Amino acid sequence: MEQGEFSLSEREFSRIKTRVYKVAGISLSDAKRTLVVSRLSKIVRALGLPGFDAYVDYLEQGGSAGDGQDFINALTTNLTRFYREDHHFEHLRTYVRELIANRPRGSRLRIWSAGCSTGQEPYTIGADLLDAFPELKRWDFRILGTDIDTAVLAKAARGIYPESEVSGLTPARARLFERRGDGSVHMPQAVRDLVAFKPLNLIEPWPMKGPFDAIFCRNVAIYFDKPTQGQVFGRFGQILAPEGFLYIGHSENLGSGGEGFRLVGKTIYQSKRSASRREAA
Incomplete structure (x- = not known):
């Protein structure tokens, strides 16, 4: 047919x-x-x-x-690229710099890329932070990449991309990738070791408990209706670390799920919960 x-x-x-x-x-x-x-x-x-x-x-x-x-x-629709919405990664570097300054060496750092598609987002997070802060190699640093689409997760786990995917990056960023001479680039093993890819349906129960210091969920909620968006964003607030950050897509807003957040930058939200209040509880 x-x-x-x-x-x-x-x-x-x-x-x-x-x-x-x-x-x-x-x-x-x-x-x-x-x-x-x-x-x-x-x-x-x-x-x-x-x-x-x-x-x-x-x-x-x-x-x-x-x-x-x-x-x-x-x-499902899977559109992504390395360093998409660059201001989010600039903000994340500032945030992690503060964490490094205020936490003991070797502390725990957890970041979640929800709706990670073929992996460019979590790999950008890992490569960028390791390049800026080599000391993170001595931290308990892990990135979780989840998506409902198992086909794109399989591609993400391979960590191999066409060389054209990095052609628009600055030379400093492009050097974070390994060129193999066959028209492809590979994620360095040190970055791949940071990231675990898991299938996850955001409207079903989540097996992980957190807390996550930062959550990226960009251009995913646009496929949900308003009630579902509010529920998902509200659950992000519950699993974020006190004063942790949520990064969303440029055309999204938190709607009814935003009660536990404050807007601190363009599509950047911070949990209103403070560490001191959490400890007191």
Whole structure:
């Protein structure tokens, strides 16, 4: 079958929207109809099903966990790059410099990249901080990268990218990557050792307890409706360390989830909880 042979009725589109919202919190607008047809048609074809109604029936009645994951992977959008929204990394360096000055040598430092896609964000965090503060090699420093899309996590774990991905960086930043002479760049092992990649659905229970000194969740909440955004941002506030920072996307705001935060910079929020209040509790 050709892709054009699959038509998407209003009923089918409604069923797909309902399912992806239920399982992933993703809110699909009517403008996403073409995307849905484009991304799901090849799956429907591979399963030998006659159309999208039959596909949703299959997922609901007999599909495996892998089939369900394929559905989610197909409908997630993964746009990222190294040093995206540079002011966040500048702020993070200032913050970590203060932590180093005020914490004992070898202290714990935890950063979470939520919705990490193919890994450029957590690797930027690790490479940039190790370059600025070599002493972090002697700290208990770890970065968690999570995403609902298992396909992009597999790419992230490899840590290999086309050389074109670093072509726009400054020479100082470009040298943080290892060129292999085959048109690819590799993340140095010291950076890869910092990052653990795990699948995670943000609307389901989170297995990690934190606290995280900083959380990056950029251009992820735009795919949620307002109630879901508020719930997710509120949970970030609970798992952040006192006075820790949350970095979000340039077109996002915390909405109802912002009660526990103060705005301290462009799309940069700080937890209102103080260490002294937490200790007193």
